[in-house]
Amino acid sequence: MTEQDPKAAAEAPKEAAAPAEKPARHGPPIVIAEEVLNERGEQTAAQLASTLGTLVLDSAGREDNPWVRVDAKELHAAAKKCRDGEIGMDMLNLMLAVDWVDRIQMIYVLYSTTNNRKVILKADLPAESPAIDSLTDLWEAATWYERETHDLFGVDFPGNSDMSPLLLYEGFEGHPGLKSYPLNDYEEW
């Protein structure tokens, strides 16, 4: 910002360029360990593992967000266990799809308002005609998330009764969330 107070700006010039001044201008780097659960996350992960048992295909996590990957067919069962089990994930906080081109990954962030823990469920779907069981019978919040995901990624949710377009208009062609959907540039006058 050039319109910053001129005093500091006038003082700055020489020092700013000098590499010796850098540590003073910026604080010490604080490195957070990568893909490592903290203590709280470990607890949640353990609880989650015991809840889901054999459903878990794969698991890791970051900070206090442990994630598990389950089979797409088992996802509903896993989500139900998470909701009703001791872990008590009563809120579907977020649901999203990630287009990895060769597959579409569904990610469900579950939250427990009773003990304030988050877990993340993941399930891989094939890129061709992806479909996964709807969670609308478990959480009402899933209705709109699923419609949105259906709009943007073309994921089908058997079990969700209303799959009309939510964000896009009726009759919109294609799924703009996918990486393959072109980001058209419009003609500017």
Place this chain on the structure above:
Amino acid sequence: MTTESQFETVDMMLNMGPQHPATHGVFRMVLKVDGEKVIDVIPHIGYLHRGTERLAEVETYGQVITLFDRVDYIANLNNELAFVRAGEQIMEVEAPERAQYIRVILAELNRVASHLLFIGTYAIDLGAMTPVMYGFRERERIQNLFEHVTGARMMHNYMRIGGVKADVPDDFVPWVRQLIGEVRKGVEECDKLLSTNEVFLGRTRGVGVIDGPTAISCGLTGPSLRGSGVAYDVRKDDPYEIYPYLNYKVPVGENGDCWDRYYLRMLECYESLSMIEQCLDQFPEGPIMAAGRRIARPPAGEVFSHSENPRGDLGVYLVSDGTDKPYRVKIRPPSFCNLVGLATMTRGSYIADAVAILGSLDIVLGEVDR
């Protein structure tokens, strides 16, 4: 009364929006009404769908911040904070303390500004036209401060991954202290004018009731959820930035009606102001940007971080593939989730209540549609 069996009655579908004074932008709801009674509500969204999430995939991390300014255009700094925090997690840096204080002060101020706007527009929804002027007056003061600090009144682009763009001006602390006094007076004025007004109570008490478990199932967050008696506040339950070092109260409602949702926001204004005061007391000196000149390319990975927006739990799920552009950004828009509960709340009430309920959810369409 035998009329219902004798005559064939057809429910009227009443279309509200996208151009309707009370739908807060371009929200549309189709009300199925029987006379004045609302039987069902079918919400329609997407009129403001700008593809923010997809756009974020083709812009660098620094540029995405400008997009987040525009997601919820009433609480811009809170949104910036949400993205910047996700970015910091994935870049594995942490902002210096002073930067965190600046961010929290500004975010809380923005929360107050957003709530003031809510109070004003809610009063307009209910037919009172004065509170909006009082609310805007105070919001304007806050925006003047934002202009002084960030250079912009609404679209700030001020927070950075690893800190903030520029240090606050020298007169920041006294300015904010004075501002808090003025804003508190203004909030009190709105409070006196509206909160206990009998007509206002008649319009909001017992209207749009939603109980705790249903609210959780619908994904309601923020004051809308706390009104139903669920004490879920990200600042309290999943503390971030410097919130753990502050004393504050999280007001929780009991009835889950419109008045609770409204009044909790009013109380939150007071709480936010006192939090800012504490921040100013603790305001440290120091750098405002984390070390490392270019914080541009994170390692591959994914993070989920969430923070408390004025409207609720704003989550950002960030997937990085190791390039300088995010691979996928997913926003958890609190307004979007709060709207899921709209139909449940509105069924069985009057048309006028539908307006009151929609207003009490405090939606921002930019965020709902993204």
Place this chain on the structure above:
Amino acid sequence: MNVTLSDTITLSVQLFALFNVAALAAVSLVWLERRFLGRLQGRPGPNRVGPLGLLQPIADAIKLMSKEDVAPGSSQRLLFYAAPILVFVPAFVVWLTFPLARDVVVRNMDMGLFFFVAISVLSIVGLVLAGWSSNSKYAILGGFRAAAQLVSYEIPIITMILIIGMLSDSLDFVKVVDAQATIPFIAVVPLAFVIFLIAGLAEVGRTPFDIYFAESEVVGGPFVEYSGAHWAIFFLAEYVNTFVIGILGALLFLGGWRWPFGADLPQVASVALLMGKAYFIVLIIFWIRGTYPRMRIDQLMAMAWKWLIPLSFVLFLAAAFQLKFEWPWWVLTILSLVILVVPVIVQSRKQRNPALELAARYAANAIVVQAKPRPAPAVEDAPVVTPAAEGTSV
């Protein structure tokens, strides 16, 4: 009755003058409302056209007249265009009998009060018709709301007028005013004035009773499809009606053109005094608009049928007893205050303002989050004034 040419001409001139007075009063109200609300809200209000924005209503009128008049394709054209007239004409016709001072009146009737009641009800027809003929869902909702609301609130307002008629022993406006030579009726029956004001607000659809054209619900109600000049007519009629409530209140309760203690003033001063009183009532109406939110239709109906109508009947009885047994006038004042205060106390005993208690409880029961001790700041003690962040994260 023999009508001569000169009578006709006189009447025409009088009617023309009356029309102008009423229209001018309405236009002045438009300006006054906007300026007054502006003041209440800390802003100036219209201030561009003319000094103090005085010509703003004129500019608005010109704009409205020059606008294209759009009618919905599916509307009933004839009724659609007749409806504004049906609302507009009664609003002006009631002015025929209003004496602005002694002898400053088009036609003073013995049945002036009755004439007012009979004519003012007619505007409901116009509103319902406007709602129905627009063929719009908002309009029909608004029309039905208007019908329900106006019919309900006719009863208390008529009862109040009846009480005044009983007290002054006449339905003639001049005699009503003369009856208040020493004590205005607001002192005799304060409750009647309160009921009159509330019912009057509802009659003309001002906040908090602007339910039938609530912008945030039915987007203008019966008027939603109107534009240009036709809408302007509705708008004018609304303000004329507001002023009618002001004048009526001044005539019936505030002693009309009479200063409470004394003889008649000169004619011009009389008119000015009456107008001043009318504007005072109108300002109260605007003030209420600047403060209150809108009620809901069921609450509005409940208020009429559960509160205002029973109260007005009780008051009617009290007035009847006072007249029958020839009690001094202050007995009625006390009775009227008792009738006002007792139900309010009973009601508030039964149900105190719930918000006060709730608000206190929410503030007290909030979950307290205690601050953790802040870790000691980094050893780097040199306070650094950071220059603009050159090394941004871009």
Place this chain on the structure above:
Amino acid sequence: MISGLKGMLVTLRWLGKKNITANYPKEHLPVQERFMGFPGLLWDETAEEPFCTGCMVCVRECPTQCMTAIMHDNPNAVEGKSHRRKIIETFEINLNRCILCGICVDVCNFDAIAMSHEHELASFARTGARADLGLLLDLGRKFQTEVSWAPKGADRNVASVVLAKRAAAEAAKAEEAAAEAPTEATPASEAPVAEKAEKQEGGES
């Protein structure tokens, strides 16, 4: 009832208070010092030319791609009046697309662009919002005089300072009688190039 009357007192109290609104077109509220209006290009008084060298960093970093720029050889540099060997030839900002985010200012290494205080540009023409070099320089110069703007990196961007430094260095070298080193290698002229390279590496790749 009582609370409603209290509310009426609140509104009544405002009758005597001053207006809080400004009479807009007659009365313009001052903008704050940091206010970000439309971007303007700054003018190097010492060399009578813009600071901008057309390095394209801002064009690349703009989130809305609202800028275009073309550089050419600087005639002033040939004459020795300036240290900039390249200078901006055309610069266009589509202000309709510009979102006033200030990223261009952050990334500029030459102190060439600033967010001016101008925020009331309106035009009747459809292309009126396309600001060309002339308008941008006008905005920048107006801004410079208004706020007495000072360049952040005066030592490497202001022509007279750089030239003086170069002259001093050359004089020193001449004194040492070691005149073999070409002028390009002096640290002052190298700094912007190094900056640019670094930025390019970070932002673009």
